[in-house]
Amino acid sequence: MPRMLKIRVPATSANLGPAFDCAGMALDLWNEMTFEPAGEITYEVSGEDAHKLNNHPNNLLTNSFIQVYDFCGKKFTGVRIKSHNQIWLSSGIGSSAAAIVAGLFAANEMLGRPLGMSGLLRLACQIEGHPDNVAPALFGGLVVAAMLPHEIAWRRYELPELSIVIVKPEMEWTTETSRAALPTTYSRADAVFNIARTPLVIDALRNGDLNLLQKVMDDKIHQPYRLEHITAGWKALQTAREFGAAAVSGAGPALICFVHPQDAEAARAAVLSAITEEGVQARSVITHPSNQGIHCVE
Numbered sequence: 001m002p003r004m005l006k007i008r009v010p011a012t013s014a015n016l017g018p019a020f021d022c023a024g025m026a027l028d029l030w031n032e033m034t035f036e037p038a039g040e041i042t043y044e045v046s047g048e049d050a051h052k053l054n055n056h057p058n059n060l061l062t063n064s065f066i067q068v069y070d071f072c073g074k075k076f077t078g079v080r081i082k083s084h085n086q087i088w089l090s091s092g093i094g095s096s097a098a099a100i101v102a103g104l105f106a107a108n109e110m111l112g113r114p115l116g117m118s119g120l121l122r123l124a125c126q127i128e129g130h131p132d133n134v135a136p137a138l139f140g141g142l143v144v145a146a147m148l149p150h151e152i153a154w155r156r157y158e159l160p161e162l163s164i165v166i167v168k169p170e171m172e173w174t175t176e177t178s179r180a181a182l183p184t185t186y187s188r189a190d191a192v193f194n195i196a197r198t199p200l201v202i203d204a205l206r207n208g209d210l211n212l213l214q215k216v217m218d219d220k221i222h223q224p225y226r227l228e229h230i231t232a233g234w235k236a237l238q239t240a241r242e243f244g245a246a247a248v249s250g251a252g253p254a255l256i257c258f259v260h261p262q263d264a265e266a267a268r269a270a271v272l273s274a275i276t277e278e279g280v281q282a283r284s285v286i287t288h289p290s291n292q293g294i295h296c297v298e
């Protein structure tokens with residue numbers, strides 16, 4: 001058992017327009033953590049949203065850590081965790097997936113890797129409910145996955161260097177709220193609309209084809225319903241689409257926009273302006289895909 005383990009786990013963006021609950025990509029935006037064996041659970045956070053996380057040792061990350069010990073039949077005594085976070089909470093860029101994957105991965109490392117990465121994926125999906133964020137957090141790149149009766153079928157693809165603008169209105173938004181906005185049934189036309197576009201989105205991302213991506217990154221399963229509840233949602237999305245391909249990131253409320261590098265700063269400024277004109281503050285970042293998932297740092 002290592003005395004100290006240091007890891008990095010990436011942010012992720014799922015759905016990617018029409019690929020609802022089945023595709024996600026890792027982003028070059030990281031939480032960095034250290035884990036040490038201890039006689040109790042302590043959890044110390046710096047960086048993004050630290051005030052919301054400090055002094056709460058019973059959380060998604062620590063519970064996921066403990067679950068590996070329980071699954072492997074090992075006695076858990078405690079752990080000291082320190083984390084510096086760049087991933088925003090409740091934003092649609094995979095903060096929950098990062099916490100789950102970090103806890104599972106770190107515990108597995110501390111125990112000498114009794115579980116392979118596929119085993120970690122199964123546990124992560126049991127906790128999260130679906131693979132779209134946890135899979136790219138584990139493996140990096142672009143991952144398409146489906147939960148089958150007795151296994152998870154998935155494929156991972158390397159991504160080229162793409163410029164990505166992410167903008168999030170500062171508003172209360174939970175996964176429960178975003179799920180509640182969705183209807184329980186859909187028309188055949190809306191289902192076909194998404195099915196036809198999803199493989200084209202995957203192909204466009206793999207090849208860095210922004211022209212194709214801009215044409216097919218629309219959706220009729222979740223975005224129209226969530227945008228109605230996101231401050232300046234429609235206005236911000238239409239503004240983003242003037243610069244490239246844009247979509248709600250994950251469950252929102254952040255938007256993700258794929259642009260040419262020379263347009264990134266202008267796109268960020270325009271989308272920020274579209275939101276702040278509605279009297280709401282917003283945060284933003286310019287980043288890239290990451291072909292590396294969670295990993296240990298020497």
